[in-house]
Structure formats: C-alpha cells, structure tokens
Amino acid sequence: MEAFFNRIRLMDKPVLYTCLSPALLNLYNVKNSIVVVIDILRATSTIATALYNGAKAVIPVDSVEKCMHLGKNMECITAGERDGKVAEGLQYGNSSFEYPRDFIEGKILVLTTTNGTRLLHMALTKGATEIITGSFLNLSAVCQHLVKMKTNVILACAGWKDKINIEDSLFAGAVVANIKSHFEMNCDASHIAESLYEQAKDNMFEFLKSNDASHYHRLTDFGLEKDIHHCLTEDLANVLPYYVDERLVVGKL
C-alpha cells in the first residue's frame, strides 16, 4: 500500500527534462512546458544583470540588422558583439559590466545574440507555456519559480551553433541538483548535467579552464576572464527574466 501511494506521489509530480542542444529541442514536448533558455556566456547572464539593475525590458533579437532597426524606431540601447567586438552599428557589447544601475535603469536594452535568441524563438514557435531565462547570476530565482509553478520544465541549453557546451550544461546541472526532488525525471541528459555540476561546483572557473572549454578559450582570447568569473557566480542578479510581448521583463517569483 505504501508503494502504491509512493507511486501516486511520483505521478503527481511534473517532469523535468534537460535539452543539451537546440538541435534536440524537437524531441521534447515543448507545448506543455516552461522552457528555461540557458546561454551562460553571456546572453542570459547579461539579461539577468540588466533587468536586476533596473532595465525596463530586454528585447532579444537575432541579428545586428534587427537590432539597428529597433534602435532607429524606439528609444533604446542597442547592444551586441560579433567576433568579440561591439558589432558595427551598435552601441554596446555583451558584458554584464557594461550595464550598471546608473546606466541601464529605466531603459530598454535591445540585445542581439545568436545561439540564445534563436533558441528562445524556437521555444516560442513550438508553443512553450512560458519562457524564462536562466544563468548562475539568477539561479535561485529560476529554481524558486520552477518549484512554485508545478509545471513540466525543459532546461534548454543554447550551446554553440548547436554543439553542446560545458557552461550551459553546468547550469542545467545546478538547477537539477537544486530542484530534482520536486520533479519526476526520466532523462539521462539531466543526470549527465547534474553529475558534471557536482564535479565542477567547487570551482567552476577552474573546471572550464582545465577542461579546455571551447567557449572559455573564445572569451579569454578576448581578455574576458573577469566576465567569465562573474557569469559563474550565483545569485548576483537574482531576478526572473520572463518573456512576454516580445521582450524579457522582471517576472513575479
């Protein structure tokens, strides 16, 4: 009888999946799920920072052209990088450090990123119940929200041009480690991500470095070690970026 009730309890829980690459998103039932878009270096870290520091909204767009177009037609800050430099025609870059409160408060940031924005639009097209963005900077807000919502969840890693990357997988693992008791899991990718996080959590920066993470190299080549350290620190910008009306705003926890 106890086994019976345990089974009932198990079935009552929503399910949690981890999708390690945008190219795998079609394998999951996006329609009935909250999708957490994860692009640690650096889109979703910058989004959390800007919103935490009072930005009215962040509008993610997938090209420099769209970013410039919005910049001409509304009052906003345009930002985005290509090859490690502020893209031609835009004003600012992708670093959290460019968006302190005294600069970004009350403003709209139009941010062009490639992997993260594309994934967000995929989740939208597939009819996700809700889309939020996750980064170590707002880990607790994300976890708290997911537990409260009691809805199926897909942790969706942006990766790099559809390839799996370490830092997005690590964040998915951190979420799994924090909230798994509230969910049913039948997902090897979630276990792989959690296992990775457990191995790395005491010094994620060193883990990325010693494992030769491709993105670590891409960024340190541009001298952005400080940025990486920042993006790996938990809860420095603990808000819930929530997608509504084509923009990310601070959502209720």
Add this chain to the structure above:
Amino acid sequence: MEAFFNRIRLMDKPVLYTCLSPALLNLYNVKNSIVVVIDILRATSTIATALYNGAKAVIPVDSVEKCMHLGKNMECITAGERDGKVAEGLQYGNSSFEYPRDFIEGKILVLTTTNGTRLLHMALTKGATEIITGSFLNLSAVCQHLVKMKTNVILACAGWKDKINIEDSLFAGAVVANIKSHFEMNCDASHIAESLYEQAKDNMFEFLKSNDASHYHRLTDFGLEKDIHHCLTEDLANVLPYYVDERLVVGKL
C-alpha cells in the same frame, strides 16, 4: 621557441570529437573521419561478442522485415528484439549470452537494431573514411586502432531515439580518457563524456542505477541485470568490428 614546437606538435595531431546524439552528427565533418558507432545496451556489445566468438560477419539491418528477408535468402542467423522480446519472425535476441563460440563460430549473424544501425547508415551516407563499432567489451581494441590510424575521429553515440543516454556517453568518455593525448580536442562534449566516465568508472553499474539511467530501467524491467553487468565489463571480447561490404567483420588492429 619551445612554445612554437609545441604548437607544431599540436597541429600535427588528428582531431577527436564526441557526438552525443545521432541528431547532432551533421555538425561534424564525417567525411574525413573514422566514425566509432556506440550503442552499449546492447547492439555494439553483442556485435563485439559475436565476432569475438568467431562469427564470420554481423550484418546490421534496421528493420525486422529486412532481417527476415536476408534470413530467407542466405545462410544466416536472424536476431533482434522489440519490446524486450525476440521479434516475431526472428530466431534470437540481443543478448551477448546467446552467442557463445560453440553456437556462433563460422556463422553470419543478421542483427536488427534501431538506434545503432540507423547511426551506422548515417555515417555511411555521409561518407565516413571508416566505420567501426565500440563497446566496453572491446574498448582496448578500439583505442589501439584509433591511436594507430592517426586520423580524425568521431565518437558517435546512438542514444535512444536521438536522446542522449548515459551508457553511450560513458563509453565515449572512456575512449577519450584513454587516447586523448594522441589527439587535438576542441570539443566540449568530449570533456563532458570524460568527466562523466571519471566519476563513474569505479562502478559503472551502480552509477547507472543510482542515476536512474532510462535504459537501465528499460532493461532491468526485463530482468537483464546480468546483461548490463556484462556490457559494462572491459575487454571481454576484444576485437575490432570493422564495416566493409555492408557487414561488420573482424578488422586488423
């Protein structure tokens, strides 16, 4: 000057990639690579066992119908399971234990599997330089061959219906751990797989069990714990299954 020579040495090495799902294979340059097809539970384990025990060849096919068709037209043993039972119309199942030397020696085994065979045919269509199959049962043979060949390598995991699974990732990690010094690696998936293997290697069976691996459940539901233990044991059937003329035969190391 030393740095210069180190760089030259680095550039001389072939590259090693891990592809954790068949749905990601198109991201890799299959054409100039040896593809190692990995389907630990249980296709590539059974293939290694049958060849080790003297099978003349293993012909992997992707449907029960094709398997039956070949069975009618040539002298061979037909094998394959669906839902944990020998498929209707075929003679044997997917377990290594069904293929001892006194049964399989000198015979041709036509084996229908879904994930592994599909992946093998994908690699073939994309023009892989060479296709071999890997399992823990023939880990050393695979590693020895890859080091000797000095060619680019893709460790290709079959997964389960395109989803990533733990046991195939573990084997990729085992190969990475063994041969990485001979290759250049700029591949986060390889590091993730290696990290997983390092964490699991002392007791992979317990690791699969405690991490609730989906395939572990699928098989233990059918009472196949012994099979899983076998498939996780290194070098019990240490041959090199090599694909040529639509069949896998024992290749030269």
